[in-house]
Amino acid sequence: MDKDWMLADRRSLRFQTGFENFLKFASGNAADKTSIRCSSLKCCNHHGFTTGVIKDHVFCNGIMPNYRNWAKHGEPSAMNARSNEKLETVEGLPEGVDSEESQGEEMSIDSDEFLRFVEDGDKPLYPGCTKTTKLNALIELFNLKAKHTMAVACFSDVLLLIGMLLPVLNELPSNIYEAKKSFAALGMEYEKIHACPNDCILYRGDHEEAVICPECSTSRYKLGKNNVVKDGIAAKVLWYFPVIPRFKRMFQSPKTAKDLTWYADRKKDGTMRHPADPPTWELVDKK
Structure with missing residues (x-):
């Protein structure tokens, strides 16, 4: 079309x-x-x-x-179309014939967001640009933000300024919200969990509503002048990066998934060659 x-x-x-x-x-x-x-x-x-x-x-x-x-x-993505073409080619092969493409870098059909992220990685920053891509530019800008502890408002203004200086039809997001969405497909989400300043407990589960550490009696929240508790401002925060989204990324490629599960089909002849060979490894498999 x-x-x-x-x-x-x-x-x-x-x-x-x-x-x-x-x-x-x-x-x-x-x-x-x-x-x-x-x-x-x-x-x-x-x-x-x-x-x-x-x-x-x-x-x-x-x-x-x-x-x-x-x-x-509603239009199928270009990468999905290529994946479907590869799948049709593999299905048409005689039985017993393996295809290197079928075990290569194709992604699962459910990985649309990640595929779009990969496509963004190949997009030039603006039409005709050969020096960098949209993804590389965003990474460099976020590194700059972290290096100089740039405020959100300042970072958004920088994006607007650079966007004005770049040619028309450039791919640079206009604000930090749009820039962060470009990385959403990577599964980089995190959870902020309040913690005891002395590392006694995390305020979750049975301690989710607690305001004083049951181990050392230290306040969960910061103290201001005259030891007045600043409600809502945690004294210490743990940034937790959930592992499940990372596992999903690791298993999006059939080739990577095969490499990660090789031990399930390993040779078992009673000789111990790997930590997965002893009987105690069954506890890992079952749990």
Whole structure:
């Protein structure tokens, strides 16, 4: 499907015709036709409206020119299509014939968000840019933010300033919220858990509502002037990175998953070659 109309002048017949076809496609694939994702530069597919409102937004603000794969509107992603082609090729092979591609770097069909993240990693920062990609630019900017302990408001202003200096149609997010969403597919979420300043306990489970450590009687919250408790401001916080999202990433590639589970199919002849060989390893498998 020709999508070059997205780069045409909004007033041109070519743009209007292509945009109408886009709305028909989006409406035909929408479960709720009153809440279709708006692809205008204002909404960037984050909000849903009727086609009438979307028309107003696009003709006032323009459409996302780099939204060439309409994955948010029901079109299969390009990488999924390639994965399906590989799958069909593998299914067509004679029995017993293995395919290197089938064991390669293809991802599971349920990994759409991660695949889009991979696609972002290959996107140039702006059309014609050969020095860096969108992903590399964001990583460098976040490193700069951490190095200089940059405030959120300051970081957002930096993004806006750099975006103004870059050519039109650049991929740089306009604020820190959009920038963080670019990394969401990596599963980098975390939990903040209050902890005793003396490392006695974590305020979770039976101690979730406690305000004083049962072991050392230290306040859970910081103390201000005259030892007045600052309610809501924890004295110490543990940043916990859940392991399950990381396991999901590790098992998204069939090749990586096979490498991680090799011990399940290892040779068992009574000789101990690996920690998984002793009988005590069964406790690990069962628990």
